[in-house]
Amino acid sequence: MTKTISLTLKIWRQNGPGEKGRLETYPADDISTDMSFLEMLDVINEKLTLSGQNPIAFDHDCREGICGMCGAVVNGRAHGPEKGTTLCQLHMRHFKDGDTIVIEPWRARTFPVIKDLVVDRGAFDTIIQAGGFISVNTGGTPDANAIPVAHQAAEKAMDAAACIGCGACVAACPNASAMLFLGAKISHLGLLPQGRPEAARRALNMLQAMDHLGFGNCTNERECEAECPKEISIVNIARLNREFFKAAFFSDQT
Amino acid sequence: MNWLKQTIWSSIGKKLMMAVTGLAFCGFLAGHLAGNLTIYGGKSMFNSYAAHLHSLGPLITVVEWGLVFFAVVHIGTGLILFYLNFRSRPGRYAVNKWAGGRTIGSATMPYTGILVLAFVVMHLINFHFVDKGQTTIYQIVLKTFGNPLYVAIYVVAMIVVAVHVSHGFWSAFQTIGANHPKYMPLIMVLSIAFSLAVGFGFGLLPIFLWTVG
Ligand code: HEM
Ligand code: SF4
Numbered sequence A: 001m002t003k004t005i006s007l008t009l010k011i012w013r014q015n016g017p018g019e020k021g022r023l024e025t026y027p028a029d030d031i032s033t034d035m036s037f038l039e040m041l042d043v044i045n046e047k048l049t050l051s052g053q054n055p056i057a058f059d060h061d062c063r064e065g066i067c068g069m070c071g072a073v074v075n076g077r078a079h080g081p082e083k084g085t086t087l088c089q090l091h092m093r094h095f096k097d098g099d100t101i102v103i104e105p106w107r108a109r110t111f112p113v114i115k116d117l118v119v120d121r122g123a124f125d126t127i128i129q130a131g132g133f134i135s136v137n138t139g140g141t142p143d144a145n146a147i148p149v150a151h152q153a154a155e156k157a158m159d160a161a162a163c164i165g166c167g168a169c170v171a172a173c174p175n176a177s178a179m180l181f182l183g184a185k186i187s188h189l190g191l192l193p194q195g196r197p198e199a200a201r202r203a204l205n206m207l208q209a210m211d212h213l214g215f216g217n218c219t220n221e222r223e224c225e226a227e228c229p230k231e232i233s234i235v236n237i238a239r240l241n242r243e244f245f246k247a248a249f250f251s252d253q254t
Numbered sequence B: 001m002n003w004l005k006q007t008i009w010s011s012i013g014k015k016l017m018m019a020v021t022g023l024a025f026c027g028f029l030a031g032h033l034a035g036n037l038t039i040y041g042g043k044s045m046f047n048s049y050a051a052h053l054h055s056l057g058p059l060i061t062v063v064e065w066g067l068v069f070f071a072v073v074h075i076g077t078g079l080i081l082f083y084l085n086f087r088s089r090p091g092r093y094a095v096n097k098w099a100g101g102r103t104i105g106s107a108t109m110p111y112t113g114i115l116v117l118a119f120v121v122m123h124l125i126n127f128h129f130v131d132k133g134q135t136t137i138y139q140i141v142l143k144t145f146g147n148p149l150y151v152a153i154y155v156v157a158m159i160v161v162a163v164h165v166s167h168g169f170w171s172a173f174q175t176i177g178a179n180h181p182k183y184m185p186l187i188m189v190l191s192i193a194f195s196l197a198v199g200f201g202f203g204l205l206p207i208f209l210w211t212v213g
């Protein structure tokens, strides 16, 4: 038997970029606790559409916690109150009957609101374009074991590669800094031998891109690590700092 | 030298300046505390420590100007970072909650920093820019802490410094890239231990002097 709860939602509505937004209140009655948070929003949107109102715009794609499209700040917590969980994987059983839930978009100068809960995370793409890749010549597929990789390095690189680019770290950071995202990318590529040849250029260029975009400066508040749905550790930020110092002070790159 | 300017003015470069100058202040605090503990040894011990210090002559002047330079860098960079970080989130959240990363220390760095600055200015007026011709430094210190208002201000100021350093100490290590599962737990413990040592070490002195004075 499914249990149902009734909630009061306060949701950020904003018609377009640069427009003034406001929190609007919606009742959410008879919500099954088996629903995910996004399914609950689907139910609300169906009702809004049927009554001729604009549905609430929100981003989503895979709904299984792997694509990085979803995300909103729920009662002051990025992706909601559960640890290591994306918004699409948050279930309504974590809420109580009668709860009021405030739902806001990621807020950062670099993530302008497109509509309601949808923000433009193109700034992350700009950072990736600045160096978040390795350059290889096309040709025959190399043998998988041709380049030895230490097990520990592979594990750490995989941990960093778990980043899905959702932007929760920026949303949760008191300074709206993207250092956890950048730390994850720098670690993911820099820990592997294939990533070493471009490591210095990558560190310098990606950091410069991040700074120019207008993200804030990390003050080691650790809110990013606490909110990241993939539980990326700030050890990766320390590694980013080391990679940056190495590149700036000891490499031939300028 | 364009690369140096770029490095220092980057976000991580600014952090590096905060970390290096901040750690230098932590070193200064440790030295200053060790010296001040001679107060518990009584009047002659403290006066001879002060005389010893001044006998170092030019070395002291160099350290003093070094500290002034570091202070300008630490405060200047800190204020720039404060402004930039304020600017990076124009729309505020209606609901703010800490997810478990922030501490009282980390959340108040700019404010505790500015309070420390105000305190340092007062502190220098109290004990540095005073005429020491007719009297000894012990006499001056004892007279100042005969006033309960000064005792209260100094104790509160030391709590503020301790709060600033409780985050600043470990944060500086993270900034310079020294975060490793092998020794980060130790740095975290040292951070708390150091801030407690600063808070109690300095903070109890005015109370002690008030009771003997
Ligand atoms: C006894 C004096 C002081 C000591 C020992 C001290 C120590 C430190 C340390 C170790 C840090 C951490 C650096 C990092 O996170 O990498 C820090 C950060 C900071 N300090 Fe100080 N500080 C002192 C005075 C001041 C003053 C006078 C200000 C005035 C504005 C100030 C403002 C700040 C700010 C805003 C930060 C945070 C910056 C950031 O994390 O990016 N501090 N301090
Ligand atoms: S580091 Fe974590 S919070 Fe930040 S973008 Fe990647 S997955 Fe999202």
Ligand code: FES
Residues within 6 Å of the ligand: A059, A060, A061, A062, A063, A064, A065, A066, A067, A068, A069, A070, A071, A086, A087, A088, A089
């Ligand atoms: S919708 Fe893909 S991670 Fe949530």
